[in-house]
Amino acid sequence: MGQKGIIFDIKKYAVHDGPGIRTTIFFKGCPMDCWWCHNPESHKIEPETITRKIVTSSSTKACHERKEVIGREVTTEEVMKEIEKDMVFYEESDGGVTFSGGEPLSQPEFLIDLLQKCKKRGIHTTLDTSGCASKKELLNIVGLVDLFLYDLKIVDDEKHLHYTGESNKQILGNLKTLAEKGEKIIIRIPIIPTVNDDQESIDQFGKLLSTIDILRVELLPFHKIGEEKYPQLNKVNRMKDIQKPTKENIEVIKESLEKFGLKVKVEE
């Protein structure tokens, strides 16, 4: 049967979650509570019900409400069956599978079982993680992940705690551990206006990352996709008045980081 876990989505033919064409598995559960999260339905580990408003007439704006359960329990065998359907695409594009969320490390046994099964089948694995997990959990997956997409939000610990609900001490420690173990790491930084797009924050990223062995930095400009999920989950959207960063601002940030000797790519 394999391990059981809770996922809330499987995305096929993904091209922004690692190299080539990929299947992305979205795990439920995340210990953090980032103000800008565009997957707030991932935070609780248990399945939860949301209420969607469906517009039935564009002229009268009539609509009805539909309840939907987010999250379902699955076995690792069931997930592998879905993953294996697209082997031909992975082989042709040097793609594979990406585990994302939520935070995949919040279901460690389920994740390890999937990573081991993928390794046996020769499927390339990418882990999209915030690194918010114990060192022990992290060490358990070393050698099973082909590529880490490691999300860094803010370097200043007090600010990090304020905007994500968690300290970043463990996160930064885990990042150094992975780099020392020789793991392949791409750092992903969400660029959030008024939170981490000021010169001081960017310089802090630059100074830190220039001392760690990473492949490159990817900048993820803040966007408004997913905003409608907040009222559906009865959650307050603390970023509703924040606008997307301009292309010019992103270019300035990219150049600032490049001055630290980092390779930087902008993801749209």
Ligand code: SF4
């Ligand atoms: S770590 Fe990722 S999934 Fe978790 S709250 Fe932050 S943005 Fe959302």
